[in-house]
Amino acid sequence: MSEALNEDGYTVRLTERRLVAEGTMAFHFEKPAQFVFAPGQFVDFTLLQPSETDAAGNTRTFSIASAPQESTLMVATRLRDTAFKRELQRMPIGATLRMEGPFGKLVLHADQTRPAVFLAGGIGITPFRSMVVHAALQRSPHRIVLFYSNRRPEDAAFLDELQALQEKNPHYTFVGTMTEPGKSSRAWQGETGYINAALLSKHLVNVEKPIYYVVGPPGMVTGLRTMLKDAHIDDADIRTEKFAGY
Ligand SMILES: Cc1cc2nc3c(=O)[nH]c(=O)nc-3n(C[C@H](O)[C@H](O)[C@H](O)COP(=O)(O)OP(=O)(O)OC[C@H]3O[C@@H](n4cnc5c(N)ncnc54)[C@H](O)[C@@H]3O)c2cc1C
Numbered sequence: 614m615s616e617a618l619n620e621d622g623y624t625v626r627l628t629e630r631r632l633v634a635e636g637t638m639a640f641h642f643e644k645p646a647q648f649v650f651a652p653g654q655f656v657d658f659t660l661l662q663p664s665e666t667d668a669a670g671n672t673r674t675f676s677i678a679s680a681p682q683e684s685t686l687m688v689a690t691r692l693r694d695t696a697f698k699r700e701l702q703r704m705p706i707g708a709t710l711r712m713e714g715p716f717g718k719l720v721l722h723a724d725q726t727r728p729a730v731f732l733a734g735g736i737g738i739t740p741f742r743s744m745v746v747h748a749a750l751q752r753s754p755h756r757i758v759l760f761y762s763n764r765r766p767e768d769a770a771f772l773d774e775l776q777a778l779q780e781k782n783p784h785y786t787f788v789g790t791m792t793e794p795g796k797s798s799r800a801w802q803g804e805t806g807y808i809n810a811a812l813l814s815k816h817l818v819n820v821e822k823p824i825y826y827v828v829g830p831p832g833m834v835t836g837l838r839t840m841l842k843d844a845h846i847d848d849a850d851i852r853t854e855k856f857a858g859y
Pocket residue numbers: 655669673674675676677688689690691693694695696697698736739740854855856857858859
């Protein structure tokens with residue numbers, strides 16, 4: 614059982630760890646009974662008594678990648694060689710961490726007459742996975758188009774699942790794009806190159822007045838915001854979240 618909320622947040626137990634792309638791991642935790650979140654929100658995880666630590670400290674922020682209807686809380690991260698991530702990988706199943714949250718306002722707008730266009734770079738997919746799995750399970754009529762950019766299919770966490778969700782939700786479209794498909798050993802029939810204005814125009818025919826959501830490394834988010842502004846998208850219709858630390 615996960616333990617109760619106290620003033621420092623929740624103590625949550627690791628239940629599963631699995632690779633979801635090359636060098637990218639999903640971590641599942643028991644969901645505390647009192648814990649409620651909206652798809653798109655994030656939490657802070659703090660290591661309890663780690664065997665090593667570094668200048669960046671024992672806490673990292675992660676978007677919740679699971680949907681509220683799923684039984685566990687799941688986050689996913691690139692496995693870089695930092696003390697925090699080494700510790701996360703060697704923690705035994707059943708070990709506990711401190712979790713604070715949920716935080717953040719990057720949640721799907723309520724007005725279902727306006728489509729949502731999600732632009733994800735790499736591990737920036739995590740909040741969008743929560744949102745699109747939630748929409749499918751809820752049978753939401755909300756129109757959603759997800760653009761997902763990675764270097765190669767091997768690097769794209771949840772790729773097959775995000776593609777397959779189109780069969781469960783007629784209002785959802787998935788557009789994957791690979792920037793270095795030539796370096797892949799896996800066949801790729803989808804789009805290639807970076808997310809840009811031409812790619813959006815090609816796939817957003819009949820998608821009227823959407824609200825755009827951009828998540829990923831800071832450089833990618835800044836670049837896509839500029840691209841959207843150059844395309845005369847109103848500031849109020851662009852929501853962003855930068856994964857500081859990448
Ligand atoms: C709102 C929000 C949501 C987030 N959600 C997620 C999420 O869902 N998944 C996720 O993975 N991350 C997420 N992040 C980022 C996360 O909090 C960490 O910052 C990130 O995972 C990097 O942690 P780290 O331990 O690898 O590097 P840190 O130790 O935090 O790195 C500190 C600095 O060192 C540099 N650095 C470290 N290792 C390397 C390396 N191998 N190569 C180059 N530079 C390096 C980094 O550029 C960084 O500036 C989120 C951040 C925010 C603000």
